[in-house]
Amino acid sequence: TQLLEQSPQFLSIQEGENLTVYCNSSSVFSSLQWYRQEPGEGPVLLVTVVTGGEVKKLKRLTFQFGDARKDSSLHITAAQPGDTGLYLCAGLRSNDYKLSFGAGTTVTVRA
């Protein structure tokens, strides 16, 4: 059983369209982190959300943490080809220090 379920697994859209990636769990997390990973490289931290209901914006990317701190979403507005990549969510529970990763969503933005 996966602790964090990401959906969809793959997403292919046209430049200028919007997209949303979901990260869901039955567990409560003290914080949830979103990373972007390029092939053959390490995950690069995009944002951390810690408060239930929190919304954070990073240019055209909007991250939301669910009220119950069990789920999160990443929304990209007016996607560009440079947004192409693998997006990972990872959660920290209050009783341990290890990040539990989702399987990732591969986003492809076509020019």
Added chain:
Amino acid sequence: EPEVTQTPSHQVTQMGQEVILRCVPISNHLYFYWYRQILGQKVEFLVSFYNNEISEKSEIFDDQFSVERPDGSNFTLKIRSTKLEDSAMYFCASSRQGLYEQYFGPGTRLTVT
């Protein structure tokens, strides 16, 4: 901007050999971690390290694995007798505190033949 560095970027070894993967965490961080990612699979936790001792380890981190902070800057992962299934990307990460965001290095690709 400070970053986690890892060496080597790629290591090829024969089954049964020992390998040491090296990491330099961000300088003011206190918690250190190793994760691995088998090709096509998700990132998996191996071990966390704080105050010169292991604070948590996964089932993957058996007696073949060990970690060490030999000096004030390096953090190493040793695999004593590598197996084919140890082939993966190994990522080092560090965080300022235990429940803070973790920053990852670029990874070492380990290939066991």
